[in-house]
Amino acid sequence: MKNCHRYREMISPYIDNMLDEKAKEEFLQHVDNCSDCSRELEQMRQLVSLLSSLPEEDLPENFRSRLREKLEDSVAQKRTVFDIELFRNKYVRIASAIAACLVVAFATRIFLWKDSFIAPSKPEKHVADDAGDIGALSAVEKEEVAAEEQGVGILALSPPEDNTVTESPALQETAQASQVPESDTSPTGTFSVAIQGSSTAKQAFHINADEKDNSRAGGTPVVDAAEEKAAEKAEDEIMEEAEKEAEETDEDETEEEAGQETGDAAGEDDRAEDEEGLRHVYQSQCDISVFSMNPLSEVVALKNRADLYGLRITGQSPGDVIDVATGNKDADEDYNPDRIVITGLAQQQGFDGFVAALKVYYPQADISIGNIDIIDRSAEYEELKNKINEIENRIKSITDSDLPEKEELMAMLEQQLSQYCEELEYMEENSEFIHLTITIKRKN
Amino acid sequence: MNPDEKILLERAKKGDIDAFETLVEDYQKKVYNIALRMIGNSHDAEELAQEVFIRVFKSLRNFKEQAQFSTWIYRITTNLCLDELRKRKNRKVVYLDQEIDTGENEVKRQLEDEGPTPDVTAEKNEVRELVLDAIQKLPDNHRTMLILRDLNGMSYDDIAKILNSPEGTVKSRINRARQALKNLLKNNKELFDNYFVK
Numbered sequence: 096m097k098n099c100h101r102y103r104e105m106i107s108p109y110i111d112n113m114l115d116e117k118a119k120e121e122f123l124q125h126v127d128n129c130s131d132c133s134r135e136l137e138q139m140r141q142l143v144s145l146l147s148s149l150p151e152e153d154l155p156e157n158f159r160s161r162l163r164e165k166l167e168d169s170v171a172q173k174r175t176v177f178d179i180e181l182f183r184n185k186y187v188r189i190a191s192a193i194a195a196c197l198v199v200a201f202a203t204r205i206f207l208w209k210d211s212f213i214a215p216s217k218p219e220k221h222v223a224d225d226a227g228d229i230g231a232l233s234a235v236e237k238e239e240v241a242a243e244e245q246g247v248g249i250l251a252l253s254p255p256e257d258n259t260v261t262e263s264p265a266l267q268e269t270a271q272a273s274q275v276p277e278s279d280t281s282p283t284g285t286f287s288v289a290i291q292g293s294s295t296a297k298q299a300f301h302i303n304a305d306e307k308d309n310s311r312a313g314g315t316p317v318v319d320a321a322e323e324k325a326a327e328k329a330e331d332e333i334m335e336e337a338e339k340e341a342e343e344t345d346e347d348e349t350e351e352e353a354g355q356e357t358g359d360a361a362g363e364d365d366r367a368e369d370e371e372g373l374r375h376v377y378q379s380q381c382d383i384s385v386f387s388m389n390p391l392s393e394v395v396a397l398k399n400r401a402d403l404y405g406l407r408i409t410g411q412s413p414g415d416v417i418d419v420a421t422g423n424k425d426a427d428e429d430y431n432p433d434r435i436v437i438t439g440l441a442q443q444q445g446f447d448g449f450v451a452a453l454k455v456y457y458p459q460a461d462i463s464i465g466n467i468d469i470i471d472r473s474a475e476y477e478e479l480k481n482k483i484n485e486i487e488n489r490i491k492s493i494t495d496s497d498l499p500e501k502e503e504l505m506a507m508l509e510q511q512l513s514q515y516c517e518e519l520e521y522m523e524e525n526s527e528f529i530h531l532t533i534t535i536k537r538k539n
Numbered sequence: 540m541n542p543d544e545k546i547l548l549e550r551a552k553k554g555d556i557d558a559f560e561t562l563v564e565d566y567q568k569k570v571y572n573i574a575l576r577m578i579g580n581s582h583d584a585e586e587l588a589q590e591v592f593i594r595v596f597k598s599l600r601n602f603k604e605q606a607q608f609s610t611w612i613y614r615i616t617t618n619l620c621l622d623e624l625r626k627r628k629n630r631k632v633v634y635l636d637q638e639i640d641t642g643e644n645e646v647k648r649q650l651e652d653e654g655p656t657p658d659v660t661a662e663k664n665e666v667r668e669l670v671l672d673a674i675q676k677l678p679d680n681h682r683t684m685l686i687l688r689d690l691n692g693m694s695y696d697d698i699a700k701i702l703n704s705p706e707g708t709v710k711s712r713i714n715r716a717r718q719a720l721k722n723l724l725k726n727n728k729e730l731f732d733n734y735f736v737k
Contacts, residue, residue: 103714103718104711104714106714107710107713107714107717108710108714111688111695111713113695113710138721138735139717139718139721141735142717142720142721142724142735143689143717145666145667145670146670146685146689146690146720147689147690147692148667149667149670149671149690150667151568151569151572152571152572152575152581153568154567154568154571155571155581155585158567158571158585158588158589159560159567161585161589162560162567162589162592162593163556163560165589165593166556166559166560166592166593166596167556169593169596169597170554170556396625396628399678399679399680400621400625400679400680402680402712403621403679403680403683403702403704403712404702404703404704404708405704405705405707405708405712444703444704444705445703445704445705445708447703448702448703448704451703452618452621452703455618455622456622456625520711
């Protein structure tokens with residue numbers, strides 16, 4: 096029994112040819128001298144070849160044709176949205192036409208007014224003086240026109256009170272895009288007032304269109320958006336500063352939040368009367384629950400998920416008690432079914448992946464990251480090494496002795512050794528750690 | 540990405556379904572197989588695989604070309620699978636062989652047997668089936684590793700990219716997943732004695 100645990104970890108990488116020359120040599124040398132590891136290697140080899148011999152299943156019948164149908168549906172759906180856009184453009188055109196009429200009427204009025212003013216043969220000089228007044232008057236009138244225009248738009252389309260919804264960059268982009276051709280045809284300053292009015296109306300309309308879109312697709316657009324965002328994020332693999340990341344996340348969240356404001360507000364009342372206590376479903380156009388069930392079971396799932404990213408969850412609430420603000424354990428007294436807090440250790444990259452995945456899993460949740468410290472574990476590492484040496488020595492001494500409880504002791508020590516070795520190996524893989532606290536919370 | 544694929548991608552981005560179909564043709568079987576092994580039944584796996592391609596189609600615009608197209612597709616696949624599994628756990632699916640808790644003692648759920656006849660079952664007892672069953676019993680994280688690495692032959696590097704996880708982590712996860720599967724198979728003494736060296 097010579098540090099076998101270390102070599103057991105090398106079995107798979109050896110089979111897959113993932114060891115460097117030096118490690119490979121060392122490994123083979125050990126296997127030659129250790130019958131246990133040699134047998135272990137052979138069994139693992141057989142398992143791997145057995146696994147790779149499992150046949151690939153063929154695609155089900157009609158897989159392609161069914162997919163084709165769905166794809167065509169999704170394109171058709173897009174078209175409907177496009178139609179709405181066309182209609183929207185039509186509205187803009189009508190609004191501009193009205194504006195143009197008003198401008199003409201307005202100009203005519205000024206012209207007539209000016210005419211009647213000039214009529215009683217006044218000296219030329221006065222006309223020049225009065226030109227300033229005309230300017231002043233027209234400014235007032237311009238405002239009136241603008242107000243009128245906006246009024247028309249808003250009344251006709253009755254937008255939601257909260258205009259922050261329109262802050263999304265995508266919306267602004269479309270607003271600007273369709274504005275361009277209009278302003279091309281509008282050489283006068285007054286005309287742009289009309290555009291302003293109509294674009295407000297247009298934005299209002301845009302909200303309505305979006306809502307329609309959401310309800311038709313059963314809330315999926317939100318998920319898509321989150322997924323896309325997460326995927327995008329996952330692609331940017333390197334991140335300079337952990338804090339920066341936290342900031343970005345906040346920004347992302349606000350955007351998402353803005354998009355869902357209407358839905359969340361609608362869910363408020365239902366939440367209060369929730370019978371099951373732990374189950375919360377939004378009764379809105381986006382019918383997605385944050386934690387579909389008990390956060391306790393969610394935590395179990397999260398632990399598995401975290402493992403994939405090489406994350407080690409060291410504490411969680413519910414389950415452990417954690418102070419949300421500080422991430423410290425045993426300070427969190429109030430059990431909150433709306434919130435999961437996890438603290439853990441991770442390597443930067445794994446952490447990024449995990450957070451990106453969380454955003455996909457909990458599109459409706461606020462995910463905040465706090466208390467990120469890069470920690471130096473070199474002292475811990477040395478300590479662990481010493482402990483392992485110590486245990487190995489003890490095992491050696493016990494093997495030679497004939498204590499009555501020898502076997503039990505050996506079993507116990509070996510178990511301990513295996514734990515330590517696993518930890519050591521983990522530390523070797525992950526030289527730099529960050530300590531993190533992630534809070535997943537239902538949006539308010 | 541070769542020039543042909545690039546052209547197809549550009550066309551698919553504009554909503555050309557034919558181009559999209561050609562583009563993803565090579566991935567369909569693999570995506571379906573990943574889903575099948577992750578989820579465990581062909582009907583749900585088909586649904587899920589189709590959902591993957593719909594998502595891919597809808598979000599082609601967001602695909603950044605410095606990443607591999609295959610990596611991107613498989614990432615969406617594993618994420619959707621894991622998400623589906625998470626939802627299932629929460630939904631508390633009742634399995635037919637689950638024990639019913641009567642309060643005093645547990646009783647096996649009794650159902651009329653509509654399954655395969657004994658000789659088909661005998662066939663099912665093949666090593667392969669047993670291994671597949673064992674894979675289904677593994678925790679999600681271990682199962683994911685084995686499916687990507689051993690059933691689909693992806694490289695450590697690819698897996699690391701798909702899961703957005705450090706390669707070192709992938710390395711040890713694969714080893715641990717295989718160990719776990721071996722331990723599960725050990726419980727089936729007959730299989731193990733016949734198939735593996737002692």
